[in-house]
Amino acid sequence: CEKLRDSVDLGIVDIDSKLKDSLVWTSYAPDIYNSIHVRECERRPSADYMEKLQQDITPTMRGILVDWLVEVTEEYQLVPDTLYLAVNLIDRFLSQRLVAKQMLQLLGITCMLISSKYEEILAPPLQDFCDITDNTYSKQQVLKMEKEVLNLLHFQLAVPTIKTFLRRFIVVAQSSFKVVYDELEFIA
Amino acid sequence: MEEIVHLGIPFLTPDQWDVITPAYKDFELIRSEGPRFGDMFKCKLKSTKEVVAMKILTIPEDQKSNGIPYSILNHVSILKTLNHPNILKLHTVLRTDLDVEDVFLVFEYIDVSLKKFLATPFPIDVIKLGKPFLRQALSGLAYLHVQKIIHRNLKPNNILLSFQNHEISKLKLTDFGVAKSIEPPLSPYSINMGNPCYKAPELLLGFTNYSTAVDIWSMGCIFAEMIKLQPLFIGNDGPKILTEIFCLLGTPTEENWPGVASLCSFIQAFDPPIKPKDLAAEFPKLEPDGLDLLSRMLCLCPNSRISAVEALEHPYLRP
Numbered sequence: 001c002e003k004l005r006d007s008v009d010l011g012i013v014d015i016d017s018k019l020k021d022s023l024v025w026t027s028y029a030p031d032i033y034n035s036i037h038v039r040e041c042e043r044r045p046s047a048d049y050m051e052k053l054q055q056d057i058t059p060t061m062r063g064i065l066v067d068w069l070v071e072v073t074e075e076y077q078l079v080p081d082t083l084y085l086a087v088n089l090i091d092r093f094l095s096q097r098l099v100a101k102q103m104l105q106l107l108g109i110t111c112m113l114i115s116s117k118y119e120e121i122l123a124p125p126l127q128d129f130c131d132i133t134d135n136t137y138s139k140q141q142v143l144k145m146e147k148e149v150l151n152l153l154h155f156q157l158a159v160p161t162i163k164t165f166l167r168r169f170i171v172v173a174q175s176s177f178k179v180v181y182d183e184l185e186f187i188a
Numbered sequence: 189m190e191e192i193v194h195l196g197i198p199f200l201t202p203d204q205w206d207v208i209t210p211a212y213k214d215f216e217l218i219r220s221e222g223p224r225f226g227d228m229f230k231c232k233l234k235s236t237k238e239v240v241a242m243k244i245l246t247i248p249e250d251q252k253s254n255g256i257p258y259s260i261l262n263h264v265s266i267l268k269t270l271n272h273p274n275i276l277k278l279h280t281v282l283r284t285d286l287d288v289e290d291v292f293l294v295f296e297y298i299d300v301s302l303k304k305f306l307a308t309p310f311p312i313d314v315i316k317l318g319k320p321f322l323r324q325a326l327s328g329l330a331y332l333h334v335q336k337i338i339h340r341n342l343k344p345n346n347i348l349l350s351f352q353n354h355e356i357s358k359l360k361l362t363d364f365g366v367a368k369s370i371e372p373p374l375s376p377y378s379i380n381m382g383n384p385c386y387k388a389p390e391l392l393l394g395f396t397n398y399s400t401a402v403d404i405w406s407m408g409c410i411f412a413e414m415i416k417l418q419p420l421f422i423g424n425d426g427p428k429i430l431t432e433i434f435c436l437l438g439t440p441t442e443e444n445w446p447g448v449a450s451l452c453s454f455i456q457a458f459d460p461p462i463k464p465k466d467l468a469a470e471f472p473k474l475e476p477d478g479l480d481l482l483s484r485m486l487c488l489c490p491n492s493r494i495s496a497v498e499a500l501e502h503p504y505l506r507p
Contacts, residue, residue: 028400028495031334039269117258118265126254139253146255155281157265158369 033168036160043159045091054094056101065090065108072109072132076124078116084161085115092153106137110145118157198229203288204244211235212242219301219345230297240279241295252289259365260291266337266364267293274328276348276362298360299351302410303344306417317356318478322411323505324359329407330496332361333400341366341382342406344413370399384429385409385419389440390490392430393452401490404499408485415471437488438464445489477504 089111116123212231251257267278282292346363366381388405412420421432439458481504484494
């Protein structure tokens with residue numbers, strides 16, 4: 001992460017100076033994004049846990065789980081941040097702990113519960129998350145799993161996700177245009 | 189709002205005792221701020237004899253059905269992000285077994301809070317201690333702000349100090365219970381937390397788009413309190429404090445705080461505006477550089493208020 005510090009000097013257009021609600025933001029923005037980069041490196045899930053650690057689950061199963069979580073996000077009208085954080089938590093959990101096939105959905109829904117509490121203004125109650133698994137798992141199981149996830153990940157929920165950077169990149173991408181393209185805001 | 193000081197053994201449920209007594213002993217309550225924020229007590233680690241401070245975050249009864257609430261997730265995840273010599277270090281989060289729902293935080297232990305220190309009968313030598321105090325406090329704050337975290341509840345209670353040969357050997361910011369991780373672009377945040385005496389004027393006026401500058405204001409109030417040996421602004425509620433602020437620093441105008449009148453129409457009722465008092469007369473003990481820094485930290489307009497990083501470069505704090 002040493003290199004990241006140098007990148008500040010390469011800045012060409014100061015995109016932060018245009019922010020309406022900048023307050024003291026302008027002077028801190030470069031430092032803030034550097035520290036986010038560092039944190040991203042520190043808290044990245046391992047890239048090869050499927051091959052190295054997991055025995056029962058496969059990349060396809062993870063794919064199905066994530067697709068299903070996208071549907072859950074839509075069903076309960078959650079913000080994309082919740083989904084991104086949940087996937088990050090799932091991957092970090094799977095990087096460290098062997099999980100059986102039957103428990104993968106429980107892990108998914110638990111991470112979704114944690115991240116919705118963390119990101120949403122009004123998080124859905126626990127019962128909603130049990131309902132959407134067709135009550136495959138009980139409330140007690142989810143609460144127990146929540147404790148396990150938080151203990152294993154040491155409560156480290158402040159992780160930068162795709163969205164953290166996407167917002168910034170959109171501002172960067174538009175810096176040379178006079179008219180702001182509102183459409184881009186939708187992908188963030 | 190005030191700290192209730194009663195030393196003794198902390199009041200814990202049998203379940204809570206069961207969690208901590210296997211590894212810890214010699215419990216002694218050090219501060220109590222009511223059930224919502226949890227008592228803090230010191231204890232000894234049985235294995236190494238190390239003295240640590242412990243805080244138990246309990247889940248409010250009405251939120252238990254949804255597991256660990258946002259307030260605790262946010263609090264602990266912010267603490268986990270921080271690592272700086274001027275921020276109280278979180279050693280561990282105790283693993284709890286299934287029946288105990290609380291979260292146990294184990295911190296390093298530091299002797300006294302600034303509040304206790306200010307209450308001692310011996311006057312502080314601000315001329316000597318003011319600079320090292322501000323330097324350390326502001327570097328902790330600068331670190332926080334770069335981590336995109338606003339503390340939102342700075343007060344003498346939440347600044348811990350330890351002394352060696354009458355010099356500050358350690359200074360730690362603590363209590364991140366209402367801290368907030370901010371994300372650009374800034375969105376509106378709650379303005380209801382924190383002690384009104386140390387609240388920035390933009391919060392008291394009800395602006396929800398505030399930022400890191402609110403912590404600088406609080407730090408300015410605390411610095412002034414160290415000199416005056418009593419809180420700079422005294423009152424129980426926002427309007428009272430706001431009046432005190434305007435009496436000392438004058439009412440904001442469109443010139444020194446652009447946009448204030450459009451966001452807060454009653455400001456225009458002050459016509460002509462109240463004139464600010466001369467800070468030099470209010471703080472006769474403080475040298476001119478110190479006065480200049482204080483006035484920049486207590487600048488009414490948040491956009492013109494000095495930032496922590498800039499303050500560290502100020503002539504008053506330069507070694």
